[in-house]
Amino acid sequence: MDSGEPTAGHKKLPQLKDTPLTTLRTPLGTALYLYARSGDSVASDTVGQDYVTFRYGPRDLVFAVCDGVGQSFMGDLAARIVGDGLVDWLWEAERPADPEAFSEAVSAALNAMVGRGSQEVAAFELPAHLPPILVQALENQRAYGSESMFVAGRLHLDEADSWIGLCWLGDSPVAAIDIDGELVDLGPKGHTSERWNSGSGVKGPVHTWVGGAANVARVAGYTDGLAVADVPTDETLVGLMTHWQTSPPGDDASLFDIRLAPSPETTGEPAPPSKEQEQLAEGEPEPDSLLDTRPIVVDMEAIQRTPVTSREPIQVQRPEGPAVKSWRPLLEGGKRAEEAVNLSLETRQQIQMWQQAALLGLTSAALAMVMVERLLLEQDSGDDAEEK
Numbered sequence: 001m002d003s004g005e006p007t008a009g010h011k012k013l014p015q016l017k018d019t020p021l022t023t024l025r026t027p028l029g030t031a032l033y034l035y036a037r038s039g040d041s042v043a044s045d046t047v048g049q050d051y052v053t054f055r056y057g058p059r060d061l062v063f064a065v066c067d068g069v070g071q072s073f074m075g076d077l078a079a080r081i082v083g084d085g086l087v088d089w090l091w092e093a094e095r096p097a098d099p100e101a102f103s104e105a106v107s108a109a110l111n112a113m114v115g116r117g118s119q120e121v122a123a124f125e126l127p128a129h130l131p132p133i134l135v136q137a138l139e140n141q142r143a144y145g146s147e148s149m150f151v152a153g154r155l156h157l158d159e160a161d162s163w164i165g166l167c168w169l170g171d172s173p174v175a176a177i178d179i180d181g182e183l184v185d186l187g188p189k190g191h192t193s194e195r196w197n198s199g200s201g202v203k204g205p206v207h208t209w210v211g212g213a214a215n216v217a218r219v220a221g222y223t224d225g226l227a228v229a230d231v232p233t234d235e236t237l238v239g240l241m242t243h244w245q246t247s248p249p250g251d252d253a254s255l256f257d258i259r260l261a262p263s264p265e266t267t268g269e270p271a272p273p274s275k276e277q278e279q280l281a282e283g284e285p286e287p288d289s290l291l292d293t294r295p296i297v298v299d300m301e302a303i304q305r306t307p308v309t310s311r312e313p314i315q316v317q318r319p320e321g322p323a324v325k326s327w328r329p330l331l332e333g334g335k336r337a338e339e340a341v342n343l344s345l346e347t348r349q350q351i352q353m354w355q356q357a358a359l360l361g362l363t364s365a366a367l368a369m370v371m372v373e374r375l376l377l378e379q380d381s382g383d384d385a386e387e388k
Contacts, residue, residue, distance in 0.1 A: 117198030181265030233268025
């Protein structure tokens with residue numbers, strides 16, 4: 001690296017504002033990251049429920065991409081607690097003996113975060129002047145706890161001991177790509193039922209992968225708000241950012257993507273730079289980052305090398321089908337509130353309260369939809385009982 005570039009850093013992306021696709025030169029390679037709030041959060045100017053944080057040094061890099069669960073109490077709280085806690089823990093972790101030992105160690109670290117999580121959830125103050133029924137619903141959520149899914153990892157590149165450890169809980173996609181552009185077989189994808197709870201700790205198995213880093217060219221973790229079926233190429237990422245400038249994503253979207261030896265095979269064929277990009281390339285960049293549409297400069301020698309040449313390459317298996325499954329909404333089907341007819345006055349008032357809470361960012365849109373569905377079902381059940 002050039003002497004003027006930082007050799008260490010620690011970043012925590014803010015949840016109250018968007019972070020455009022940004023590139024950062026680190027001693028291990030070029031990192032990309034982004035944070036885009038959902039359209040609902042942008043419209044109401046409230047926090048997103050994803051969280052991205054990472055730390056790097058001369059030979060190490062750790063990251064966490066967390067997806068707060070909208071149906072829990074203030075999922076952004078859990079996402080932040082898990083992300084910060086995992087990055088601190090992974091930074092000090094030794095190379096695991098095997099994936100099973102790594103899974104047990106990550107689970108223990110997550111369960112140790114319960115004390116802090118319970119305190120923060122208990123201390124969170126709800127806004128004043130909320131309707132009583134909404135306060136009651138949120139307090140019920142508080143008793144349940146705040147939850148988050150995540151994908152996280154540690155990369156240690158050293159001639160003597162080069163390794164990568166990845167862990168995930170839930171269905172946030174994670175991918176590793178080798179120097180030839182082939183996907184590394186990381187094992188099964190997680191499930192939405194798996195998450196961390198501020199009161200009870202880990203729910204479900206923590207999935208892990210541990211291996212040598214010699215032949216790995218790229219590692220990426222992101223949330224399903226990106227709504228991509230495959231590992232995104234550079235062109236896909238720039239296209240998403242361009243689209244989101246006028247149409248924010250339907251769900252919070254975030255990504256951390258580290259390129260150890262980028263090439264067209266591992267990041268996609270580069271698109272020709274625009275005039276604006278060429279003009280920007282002639283100016284002085286910020287100390288540690290580039291703007292979202294600046295093309296990534298690929299070192300042609302890096303295409304032929306591996307990050308640590310003395311280590312054995314990872315045995316690669318080509319998976320069947322796409323690297324990651326396409327995302328699906330939390331709710332499938334069901335009536336929309338505005339389509340419901342013949343509702344009682346009380347039911348209408350409760351639906352309006354939940355809609356207002358979602359717009360103000362006091363609860364997630366997903367939870368509001370669930371509660372509206374429940375109210376409509378209760379209304380239908382009552383109508384059926386009267387008919388009988």
